[in-house]
Amino acid sequence: MFRPLSVFVGLRYSRAKHKNSFVSFISIASILGISLGVTVLIIGLSAMNGFENALRDQLLSVIPHGELKTVDGGYKDLQKSLQTVESTPGVTGATAFITFNGLLQKDNQMKALQFRAITPATESKVTRIERFIKEGDWSLLKPGQRSLILGKAVADKLQIKVGDSVTLLMHQIGQGSKIKAPLTYQFTLVGLFEMGGQLDSALAFTHIEDAKQILSLNEANTIGFSVDDVLQAQQITRNAGYKLNDYLYINSWVNSQGYLYRDIQMVKSLMIIILLLVVAVACFNIVSTLVMAVNEKRGDIAILKTMGASKWMLRFIFIVQGAFNGFVGCIVGAVFGVYIAENLTAIISKLEVLIGHKLLSGNIYFINYLPSQVNANEVVIITATAFLMSVFATVYPAWRASNIQPALELGYSH
Template identity: 70%
Template sequence: MFRPLLIFVGLRYSQAKHKNKFVSFISMASILGIALGVTALIVGLSAMNGFEKALRDEMLAIIPHAELETVNGSFKNLDRSLTQVRQHPDVIAASPYIMLNGLLQKDDKIKALQIRAIAPESEREVTSVESYIKGGGWALLKSGQRSIILGKSVALKLALKVGDSLTLLLPQDSGPQLKSPRQINLTLVGLFAMGGQLDNSLGFMHIDDAKQILGFDSANGIAFKVADVLDAQKIARDVGYSLNDYLYIKSWITSQGYLYQDIQMVKSLMYVILLLVIAVACFNIVSTLVMAVNEKRGDIAILKTMGASKWMLRGIFIVQGAFNGLVGCLLGAVIGIYVASNLTAIVKSIETVIGHKFLSGDIYFIDFLPSSLNYEQVTVVVIAAFLMSVLSTLYPAWRASNIQPALELGFAH
């Protein structure tokens, strides 16, 4: 098969044994360094992609994308407001709610909690909380029965089990005199386990019960699901400004957006830091080629006397260095793809061996290390690493092309 001379000679130099063993060692170190950098970058980016996907699939499935809450009282015309919200082209579904802040008491145990009173029929269209409720979902909440669904961790702290009675303490408008809190008897009808802080800070009851307890005619909030979660804040503002009520406008970006921003920041830093690691590995290619040029000075002089041009000589050493870079990039890509594809299982195995979980479900919204491999990112990483390895060959190749045959072959006086 026909191959240009510079590629033929460059590949021969790449595969030839060096007289100096240290040159061989540096050459192997450069290949392994690039492979390690590429592997780390692919695995790290896959983990960040996994967290981003888990944020969307897990967390944004159980919290509303956006919310509108009245500043005072409840909505004047809830049905009309709900219709306006649902008619917005970027809104998928909407559901009314009432938010209560109080204390739950069982015997001598007390727990501060935020209770979300929901309309079961429409709530399931906005969030997927129902799938985390054991024993019947939203059907457990029936109007007029003053029932409540709590997180598993709250039930454990209050020593509650399904069917137990408990007391909800709500503050009263004190006026000139301080009044004792209102006491409302509730029945625990179900438990949920979603993971993260929500299990420890949120409870659910039927919206009709909340209306009766607070004396509201309608809901004081509307939660809705949007088509583009990353555009939730803008959509929430558009929807809120279209209504006549005086409202607080909120979205998941204001409450949980720091998680998404942290993921993006870490991903950007990872790109920069690990590309610098690859750049350091590429400097080994410079060392390898500089020593290879010194070792092949006689060969270069002979090639020059036989008519080889400067560009051919440069091409020979560019091919030699690029071959090392290509081997390192492909090796790193193969290892990186394998590790990233099996990262969750690998980390679980390590956790089993050491007996310690890296991610706690009580703190984070997931209790495993997620991974989502993006082949476009793999391609970008491999191409960037290969280009860096090619750039590192330019100086040694330029030095090789400037060798004087007369001096090397002993013809000059």
């Protein structure tokens, strides 16, 4: 097989033992440094991709992308308003509901929750919470029966199970802002959902007709809807709200949960910058390796020059030698990075079992596990960038090697 002389000699130098063991050590350190940098960068970005997907596919699948809530009372013409919202470009489905806050009590246990009184027939147009229902079903939320679906975390805290009765406490304000005794209502638990995050312990579902009776409303006071592009939810929500004649509070998921998306993007950007600097530092070890290799091979370089080797041939020899180290480091790092990233969730789960502690608490974060999703394009870009950085690091030593004077090295005089 034909191989250019510079490639042949460069690869031979890469595999040859160095006279100075310190040169070998620096060479191995540069490979390991590049590998570690690439591995950590792939794992970190995969974790950020996992969080981003969990935000979209999990959190945003159980809350409306946009909400239009009346300032006072319910909608004057709910059906017409629903049709108007659904006809807005970008809206994929709409449903009516009522939200209110209350306190659930069972014996001596109490839990404050946000209640979403839904229309079961149209709720699936907007959310996919049914995917996370472990016991029961939407169909069990029937008007007039005061039924309830809770997160499993809440049910565990209150020590109740499906079929049990629980008390809802609602505050009421008397004349002159005098606080009166809370109103109490009995509800029956008909279902449990488990998403694995904050919402498990913060949200409860009931039928909209029961909420109307409790809150003395004639109609729903909120329209929730989903959109085809979650990143445009704010603008689509405004467009839908401006079409209606009611006085409204206009909110999208960006207002309530947007900080999560911004945090993920910020951490992702910082991680790329910091870890690329780590790779850069590792690549500059290649400079040290090649500078010492050039000093070791001064005699060989002089002989090659006397045999007619051009400056560019000599430069390519050392570029190939340094690029080989970078290539090995990048490939090893990419293989380990992809493997660990693909199994990151399982690895962290086993680590949590081993240490007996949850690294991500569902009470604090919107999920209670560490997600990961490998993006093939990002792996290619990371590997290619690290390789190019390693090649760039060879330029100075290679240039220095090409300027060696054979006469001085071989002891001849002019």
